[in-house]
Amino acid sequence: MQMQRLIYGPLKAAARRGPVGSLAGHPFLIVIDGLDECEDKDEVEDLIDGMLAFFEENPFIPLRIFIASRVEQHIRSRLDVPGVRLDDLVDHCSDDDITAFLNVLFQDARRRNPVIQAYVREHGDWPTPSEKQKLVEHIGRSFIFASAVFKFIMGSNTSKTHPTTPHGSSSPDPQNES
Known part of the structure; x- marks a missing residue:
């Protein structure tokens, strides 16, 4: 060995x-x-x-x-x-930690992404607090899973949706929809 x-x-x-x-x-x-x-x-x-x-x-x-x-x-x-x-490090992570992590990720996406900025101006907060809470409950205190879920929501260049349009959201500009 x-x-x-x-x-x-x-x-x-x-x-x-x-x-x-x-x-x-x-x-x-x-x-x-x-x-x-x-x-x-x-x-x-x-x-x-x-x-x-x-x-x-x-x-x-x-x-x-x-x-x-x-x-x-x-x-x-x-x-x-x-x-x-x-x-078990999952025992040391709280829902508040995952919420804070997601808040930072979504705030950064909102700051950098003009499509999200337009969506928020037209429809209000994205994701809503209740949507974020559902995500946190589903994620189950795993930062790796939180990161993977966030990346999925934000999409990728290989997805069928426009790469800057978050999954599950309508584009604020119908001409930008694929």
Whole structure:
């Protein structure tokens, strides 16, 4: 396994020669991002099992591993053990955070987009507070999903609607409609 050869082995060898922690004054940190995006679930499970076995055999090695990932079942089942701290960041996000995020995105779009400016002058706020609240409820405290939903609403150059016309809105100028 690559982790054994590249990380665990050298750390264990350094620990045998003296206190590894004194090299840095604090634990070493490895960050693994997007573990849930690995296609081979068996390899992910093997990686986690290998990490857990390493720490069980070497509890005093000054190494920490931070995994930033959606905690899918095959990951949770391996990490839900004593000595592992699972912290769901969705629990630390509130609807107010998502609302503030969407407000900034929509304000920026309104400032930059003349079609939205014309729509707001003619029809009032866009999206309305109740529409924004529905979005927040649907998004479910995920900034990634909030960003994806916003990008979808704003459209793209490959969509059939005019690229500056928000999805679900009528163009203020009928001549601009596709």
